[in-house]
Amino acid sequence: MSTALGMAKLTLHRRVKEGVIRAHSNAIKLELTAENMKSRLRFYLSMIDPGTISTYPMFMDMYNHIHIDEKWFMTKTSEKFYLLQEEIDPLCTYKSKKLITEIMFMAAVAHPRYGGSNNEEFSGKIGIFPFIYKELAKGNSKNREARTLETKPITSVTKEIIRACLIKNVQSVIRATWPKSNSRKQIFIQQDNVKPHIQADDAEFLEAASKDGFDI
Structure with missing residues (x-):
């Protein structure tokens, strides 16, 4: 039996073991707009303890x-x-x-x-x-x-x-x-x-x- 690559399954498994090819699962991720990323960054920055910004910034507990x-x-x-x-x-x-x-x-x-x-x-x-x-x-x-x-x-x-x-x-x-x-x-x-x-x-x-x- 062959795979979608036109390769026998035994050959495919052997190539994986040999390190010639590798398996990868690709899960769908949400696509973030520039504004989405800016909004997330603003939220992250809002979690920084104001008293530590001038010395060693740390997140609030x-x-x-x-x-x-x-x-x-x-x-x-x-x-x-x-x-x-x-x-x-x-x-x-x-x-x-x-x-x-x-x-x-x-x-x-x-x-x-x-x-x-x-x-x-x-x-x-x-x-x-x-x-x-x-x-x-x-x-x-x-x-x-x-x-x-x-x-x-x-x-x-x-x-x-x-x-x-x-x-x-x-x-x-x-x-x-x-x-x-x-x-x-x-x-x-x-x-x-x-x-x-x-x-x-x-x-x-x-x-x-x-x-x-x-x-x-």
Whole structure:
């Protein structure tokens, strides 16, 4: 059998081993415009600690930065597992392969903190929050009675839903778990540029972000 190069596979493999040719995987990369590159460079430079510019420029430690991102999770029709010999094969069932539930989560993490003797003071794990809502079942079925509280996924995540998650979930956990030594310093939540994300001057977010002496 020959390859796209018109060469037998055994010959191709031999040429690779001999170092005559080499294998290369070429993944598609985003093409950046000149303005894209300038924007990235401006962001990198904004992360330099102003107090070090005149001597030995260093990046900020980013202890007061929280990074968030969203991800869809769904059950695959086929999944590969690696098990110990004594482990039982996992069983995953669903009523229909065509109607598999998809749920989006928001994850928020920050830089962990360690004190004396390398003791962990703050894990940096703000949380993983699902975009779901609860609704009373309208009628009886074989699975549940009417007016049973059901948990359902939010299938369209809008800017209002993102804002509510940031205020009710992310901000609440920050106020409850953030290291006391840094609670009076300004805290930044870093987003990417997807459309549902809120603006930095969002009035409702900023009003909630200033509670309990915090400045998020």
